[in-house]
Structures are given as structure tokens and as C-alpha cells.
Amino acid sequence: MRQRHPAAASREHLVIVGNGMAGHRLVEALLARPERSARITVIGAEAAPAYNRILLSPLLAGEMEREALTLRDAEWYAEHDIELVLGERVENIDRSARRLTTDAGRELDYDRLVLATGSHPARPPVPGLELPGVHVFRDLNDADALAHAAETGRNAVVIGGGLLGLEAAEGLRKRGMQVSLLQRDDRLMNRQLDLTAARLLENELRGRGLDIHTTAQLERLEADAEGQVCAAHLADGTRLAADCVVVAIGIVPHAALARTAGLEVNRGVVVDEWLTTSDPAIHALGECCEHQGNLYGLVEPIWRQVDVLAERLCRPSAEGVPGYVEQPTATKLKVSGISLYAFGPTEAEPDHEILSYRDPQQGDYRRLLLREGRLEGAVLYADTASGPWYFEQALAGRDLTACRAALLLGAADAQLLLDDASNESPQRPAKEAA
Ligand SMILES: Cc1cc2nc3c(=O)[nH]c(=O)nc-3n(C[C@H](O)[C@H](O)[C@H](O)COP(=O)(O)OP(=O)(O)OC[C@H]3O[C@@H](n4cnc5c(N)ncnc54)[C@H](O)[C@@H]3O)c2cc1C
Structure with missing residues (x-):
């Protein structure tokens, strides 16, 4: 049933x-x-x-059904009196007329516009990248195409050893392919992991059958007689057979629409702390936007942008609306059987104190970086249960000196020491008196 909203105050479109x-x-x-x-x-x-893009990885790995990804169906939009136009790409924005045009020729007037166009996969300048059989991993069509490639082919090469590349590689391996993974850096997930955690991850994945090449320089892709990709060549002379190649080296904001409309665009669509672009009638958020030089590739900061923009769109001006503030984000890997949690710098600086723990039998590894008693970074491998607690302490900038001895044991022990210390603290006489 359609839900009308008499309370909706603004008549704007x-x-x-x-x-x-x-x-x-x-x-x-x-x-x-x-x-x-x-x-x-x-x-x-x-x-x-709209569907949960994050779950494309378990979908590709065959661990999830397609229907489980849907966030809301078209009926839900209709019930809430929201017009949903699918399968059409906005091609042009006429800012002076406040009118946009889609690739189907549809014209639509707006009072306020939000760009939430996301990003597209980056492509390295490598000969052969345009060949049939070369894929990206961004949307449902890509996941379908990769699942089909796994049914018809035997060998896959995944370019990129970050989160997305690893999840794509594991997905294809689980679908029965022989997968080689190429990483340009000397370690997997080099933006999140220190060398020890990266090696633990690498060993685990090798043990599962992934063929991992670090410090790999991809030189070109080779085509077979039908013009289909059939191999990847590395600078060291290695030739890897490939019926299917997946490019997962990073993302580029979808900013072309904003650029042609004359909005300020740097790498992404430039926004202020209220997610407003250089045109006050147009906002942008998510992976297409750039705030204070930052781009986005994880949902956590995007959720905070949503809260700010929703509030801003319900007010006539930004006055009184708390702006968007950058915060560190934590990373998790969604490969079943592997637990990883990381935030902060990967390398210790000279004034960092390093606390680390390693249990080779359990495969457990924890490394914390502290500066003046405050946590700035953590890498947890295997037992990651305390990850969110560490992250919370880092965000709060809490002095953890009182629980330093128990810090590596995990959240429960460390919190006990913190609580004891605060109960004994002479700074809390009011509570003691009460
Ligand atoms: C396989 C995979 C796994 C991921 N895993 C994680 C994870 O574990 N944790 C995490 O935090 N993040 C993860 N991410 C990243 C996360 O999905 C993105 O950060 C998030 O989807 C960004 O949201 P967005 O709305 O900005 O972009 P998108 O979700 O990409 O949405 C943009 C939409 O805009 C549409 N569009 C673009 N241009 C136009 C136009 N001109 N007209 C009309 N429509 C247009 C696009 O087709 C797309 O549907 C993952 C991403 C992928 C691909």
C-alpha cells in the first residue's frame, strides 16, 4: 500500500x-x-x-543466494511514494535549468540533486586489457560473468592483492578454478597489514591452493587464435595460463557526469563538510565524492556521510547541522575461514611503542602500535574478537597505560584493568563519596 507523508514539509523535488x-x-x-x-x-x-554490494564476494564464492543481497525491492519504493527509475544512466545535468537527462532520453527537473554514482574499477595501462575474458568485479553482472567464466574455464589470473582481489580470487577458487594472484607490492593487503600478518595470510591462501605472486610486474595479456585472453605475461618472463582475468587494482570515482556539468572535480566530486558540491543545489556522497582530499572505498565513512546529508537535506541551510568529520576506518577481510582486523598505520614510526604477540600453533598474531600510551594502529590475525574494542579505544584517544600489561590479552582483561584503575583514581572523589 502506498504511504503518503502529509508531514513532509518541503515541496522540493x-x-x-x-x-x-x-x-x-x-x-x-x-x-x-x-x-x-x-x-x-x-x-x-x-x-x-539497490543491493548489498559487499555481499558480492560471498555470492561469487557460492556461499550466498542472489536474493539475500537485495536491500529493498521496487515495490518498497512504490509503497513509500518514491519514484524509482532503473536501468537508465543520467547523462547530462543542465544546472541553469535544473534539469537532467538520462540515456533513455528522459528529462527530469529537480530542485535539489544528490550524486551517489559510486566508482568504477581502475585499469592498469597493460596491453591486452581490452580482450574478451578480462573482467572487473563491481556489480551483479560482473559476479554473474565470473561465475559463468568459472563454469567454462579452468585458469584464472587475478590482478591485485588487496581486499577485492583476494575475495575475487577465493571466490573463483571455490568455484573450482586454478587461480594465480598478482600483487605488485611485496605483500598482500599492503595498505592494511604489516609484513608478519601478510605472510600469515599468504601462507594460508597458498595452503588452500592459490598461486600467489608478490612483487609481480604484469607486462601484457596474450590472446588466443579466437582473440580471447589466454595468458598473462610477467616482466620476469613468467607466463600464466588464463581463461579469465580479473582486474582488481583499485577504484576511480564516477565523476564524469559532475565534471561535464561544470562542478568542481578533483579526483572525486569535491564536497564540503555538508556534502555540498560547488553548486549549492547539488550534493554528492559515497565513493564518487572527495572531501578534504579524501576518497572512499568502504561503507563505514559513507554511512556517516548519509547521516549528515539526510539532516542537511531536511533543513533550509547548513546552520546547526553537524558537518562530516573524517575518522579512521577499520578493515576486515571477508574470506571464510580467515579472520583479519586492521586499522591505523602498517609500519611503526620511531616513536611508536610496538606490542606484539604470536602463537605459531594457533596461527594467532596481534600487533599494536601505541604512542604515549594511546593506541594508533592494530593488526589482528586469527583471533580478531577484540578488534572493535581496540578500534574504539583508538577513536576515543584513550590513555591505555593502566591496562598496558593486559592489552595483548584482549578486550575483557584490558577493560578490567582500566575499570580498576578508574575506580582507584583520585580524580573521582565525587563517586567515592556518593
Ligand atoms: C565485491 C565488493 C566487496 C566489497 N566489500 C566491502 C566490505 O567488505 N566492506 C566495505 O566497507 N566495503 C566493501 N565494498 C565497497 C562498498 O561496496 C562501496 O564502498 C559502496 O558500495 C559504495 O557505495 P556508493 O553508493 O558510493 O557506490 P555504489 O554502491 O557503487 O553505487 C553507485 C550506483 O550508482 C550507479 N550510477 C553510476 N553512474 C550513474 C549515472 N550516471 N546515472 C545513474 N546511476 C549511476 C551505479 O550503477 C551504481 O549502482 C565492496 C565492494 C565490492 C565491489
Whole structure:
């Protein structure tokens, strides 16, 4: 049943471009606010309504069904009186007329516009990358194409040893392919892991059958007689057979639409702390935007952007709306059977104190970086249960000197010592008196 919202105060027409994770979450946040625009239209280039992109990895690995990814179906949008246009790409924004045009020729007027166009996979300048059989891993179509490639081919080469490359490689391996993974750096997940954790991960994945090449320089891809990719060549002369190649070396914000509309674009669409672009009627959030030189590739900061923008869109001005503030983010790997949790710098600086623990039998590894008693970084491998607690302490900038002795034992022991210390603290006489 359709839900009308008489309380919706603003008569503005709000148009959201992109029905991905950011665009959809913004819709949910707006629906919780009676002051939102009375008329909301969402335009998404993909054929399917918003789905949980994060779960593409377990989908590819065959651990999840397609239906489990859907966030809301088209009926839900209709019930909430939101116009949902799917399978159309916005191609042009006429800012002076406040009108946009899609690739299907649809024209739509807006009062306020939100760009939530995400990003697209980066492609290295390597000969052969345009060959059939070369894939990326970004959306449902890519996951389907990779699953099909695994049914018909035997060998895969994955380019990129970051989160996405590892998840793609494991997914294809689980579907029965022989997978080689190429990493340019000397270690896997070099932006999150120190060398010890990276080697533990590498050994585990090798043990499962992944063929891992670190410090690999991809030179070119080779085509067979039919013009289909058949091998990858490395600078050291190695030739790796490949019926399928997956490029997962990073992402580039989808900013072309904003650029042609004359908005300020650097690497992403430049926004201020209220996610407003250089045009006050246009906002941007998620992976397409750039804030204070930062780009985004994980949902956690994007959720905080959603909260700020939802609030901003329900007010006539930014006055009184708390702006978006950068915060560190923690990373987890979604490969079943491997637990990894990391945040902060990968390398210790000279004034960092390093606390580390390693149990070779259990495969457990923990390394904490502290500066003046405060936690700045952590890498946890195998037992990651205390990861969120460490992250919370780091975000709060808490002095952990009182629980230093128990810090590596995990959250429960360390918190006990912290509680004891604060109960004994002479700074809390009021509580003791009470
Ligand atoms: C396989 C995979 C696994 C991931 N795992 C994790 C994880 O474990 N943890 C984590 O935090 N993050 C993960 N991410 C990243 C996370 O999915 C993204 O950060 C998040 O989806 C970004 O949201 P977004 O809305 O900015 O972009 P998207 O979700 O990509 O949505 C953008 C949408 O806009 C559409 N669009 C683009 N241009 C136009 C246009 N001109 N007109 C209309 N529509 C347009 C696109 O088609 C797309 O549907 C993963 C990503 C992938 C691909």
C-alpha cells in the first residue's frame, strides 16, 4: 500500500542519481525524517534495485543466494511514494535549468540533486586489457560473468592483492578454478597489514591452493587464435595460463557526469563538510565524492556521510547541522575461514611503542602500535574478537597505560584493568563519596 507523508514539509523535488549503497541508505535515512522533500526520485543505472554490494564476494564464492543481497525491492519504493527509475544512466545535468537527462532520453527537473554514482574499477595501462575474458568485479553482472567464466574455464589470473582481489580470487577458487594472484607490492593487503600478518595470510591462501605472486610486474595479456585472453605475461618472463582475468587494482570515482556539468572535480566530486558540491543545489556522497582530499572505498565513512546529508537535506541551510568529520576506518577481510582486523598505520614510526604477540600453533598474531600510551594502529590475525574494542579505544584517544600489561590479552582483561584503575583514581572523589 502506498504511504503518503502529509508531514513532509518541503515541496522540493529531490533527485538522487545512483541506487547503490549510499543512494539507498540516504533514502532510508530521509524516510525517517518527516521534514524531508515530499517528492523523491531515484535513478539507477543498474537493472536491479539497490543491493548489498559487499555481499558480492560471498555470492561469487557460492556461499550466498542472489536474493539475500537485495536491500529493498521496487515495490518498497512504490509503497513509500518514491519514484524509482532503473536501468537508465543520467547523462547530462543542465544546472541553469535544473534539469537532467538520462540515456533513455528522459528529462527530469529537480530542485535539489544528490550524486551517489559510486566508482568504477581502475585499469592498469597493460596491453591486452581490452580482450574478451578480462573482467572487473563491481556489480551483479560482473559476479554473474565470473561465475559463468568459472563454469567454462579452468585458469584464472587475478590482478591485485588487496581486499577485492583476494575475495575475487577465493571466490573463483571455490568455484573450482586454478587461480594465480598478482600483487605488485611485496605483500598482500599492503595498505592494511604489516609484513608478519601478510605472510600469515599468504601462507594460508597458498595452503588452500592459490598461486600467489608478490612483487609481480604484469607486462601484457596474450590472446588466443579466437582473440580471447589466454595468458598473462610477467616482466620476469613468467607466463600464466588464463581463461579469465580479473582486474582488481583499485577504484576511480564516477565523476564524469559532475565534471561535464561544470562542478568542481578533483579526483572525486569535491564536497564540503555538508556534502555540498560547488553548486549549492547539488550534493554528492559515497565513493564518487572527495572531501578534504579524501576518497572512499568502504561503507563505514559513507554511512556517516548519509547521516549528515539526510539532516542537511531536511533543513533550509547548513546552520546547526553537524558537518562530516573524517575518522579512521577499520578493515576486515571477508574470506571464510580467515579472520583479519586492521586499522591505523602498517609500519611503526620511531616513536611508536610496538606490542606484539604470536602463537605459531594457533596461527594467532596481534600487533599494536601505541604512542604515549594511546593506541594508533592494530593488526589482528586469527583471533580478531577484540578488534572493535581496540578500534574504539583508538577513536576515543584513550590513555591505555593502566591496562598496558593486559592489552595483548584482549578486550575483557584490558577493560578490567582500566575499570580498576578508574575506580582507584583520585580524580573521582565525587563517586567515592556518593
Ligand atoms: C565485491 C565488493 C566487496 C566489497 N566489500 C566491502 C566490505 O567488505 N566492506 C566495505 O566497507 N566495503 C566493501 N565494498 C565497497 C562498498 O561496496 C562501496 O564502498 C559502496 O558500495 C559504495 O557505495 P556508493 O553508493 O558510493 O557506490 P555504489 O554502491 O557503487 O553505487 C553507485 C550506483 O550508482 C550507479 N550510477 C553510476 N553512474 C550513474 C549515472 N550516471 N546515472 C545513474 N546511476 C549511476 C551505479 O550503477 C551504481 O549502482 C565492496 C565492494 C565490492 C565491489
